[in-house]
Amino acid sequence: xxxxxxxxxxxxxxxxxxxxxxxxxxxxxxxxxxxxxxxxxxxxxxxxxxxxxxxxxxxxxxxxxxxxxxxxxxxxxxxxxxxxxxxxxxxxxxxxxxxxxxxxxxxxxxxxxxxxxx
Amino acid sequence: xxxxxxxxxxxxxxxxxxxxxxxxxxxxxxxxxxxxxxxxxxxxxxxxxxxxxxxxxxxxxxxxxxxxxxxxxxxxxxxxxxxxxxxxxxxxxxxxxxxxxxxxxxxxxxxxxxxx
Numbered sequence: 001x002x003x004x005x006x007x008x009x010x011x012x013x014x015x016x017x018x019x020x021x022x023x024x025x026x027x028x029x030x031x032x033x034x035x036x037x038x039x040x041x042x043x044x045x046x047x048x049x050x051x052x053x054x055x056x057x058x059x060x061x062x063x064x065x066x067x068x069x070x071x072x073x074x075x076x077x078x079x080x081x082x083x084x085x086x087x088x089x090x091x092x093x094x095x096x097x098x099x100x101x102x103x104x105x106x107x108x109x110x111x112x113x114x115x116x117x118x
Numbered sequence: 119x120x121x122x123x124x125x126x127x128x129x130x131x132x133x134x135x136x137x138x139x140x141x142x143x144x145x146x147x148x149x150x151x152x153x154x155x156x157x158x159x160x161x162x163x164x165x166x167x168x169x170x171x172x173x174x175x176x177x178x179x180x181x182x183x184x185x186x187x188x189x190x191x192x193x194x195x196x197x198x199x200x201x202x203x204x205x206x207x208x209x210x211x212x213x214x215x216x217x218x219x220x221x222x223x224x225x226x227x228x229x230x231x232x233x234x
Contacts (some may be wrong), residue, residue, distance in 0.1 A: 041226070048221075106164050107164075109154075
């Protein structure tokens with residue numbers, strides 16, 4: 001299984017709602033990522049989890065709250081979002097590890113969740 | 119800091135034409151280089167990669183060679199198809215230690231449209 005899956009595919013929410021995005025991989029990868037992608041732009045890194053611990057937070061507002069319940073799952077909890085947060089949210093995973101070779105291997109991306117905040 | 123520069127698009131070609139999308143990079147260390155493709159409405163797919171100088175990555179008729187002397191990783195295909203229409207992202211990944219942790223740095227993306 002060389003796939004990263006994400007649910008839901010589309011999500012529409014109001015500014016007062018609480019919702020969650022889910023990501024799953026069964027490749028045994030130990031690094032997982034959340035990216036935000038606006039239209040016609042490259043993905044922007046939000047968070048990195050390494051061995052189920054938050055490794056990088058790219059100064060993301062607290063209305064986005066990541067969670068890594070286990071090595072296969074990654075969630076992104078959303079609360080009090082703004083319309084400008086509307087975007088494609090991409091999850092990715094990579095082998096991870098301590099060696100240089102492991103850290104430089106490729107990331108596998110999921111299909112994304114298209115989020116619209118009204 | 120590390121950066122990737124791609125040729126500006128969009129690029130419009132006829133089927134069976136030759137494709138080149140230029141990509142150059144600046145990096146403080148020794149990066150791995152990647153090309154990702156994003157089809158309409160989908161996530162990113164790894165197209166090819168190269169991990170050291172003079173490596174050639176290839177996949178689905180696409181090729182790119184890691185040129186350290188010119189800090190380039192240009193994407194080429196000899197004969198494009200309508201199904202190649204997509205956005206192409208050049209990216210680098212470098213281990214700079216600390217919190218960088220192999221962060222992917224993307225170029226701005228190049229939109230390719232292939233007409234029949």
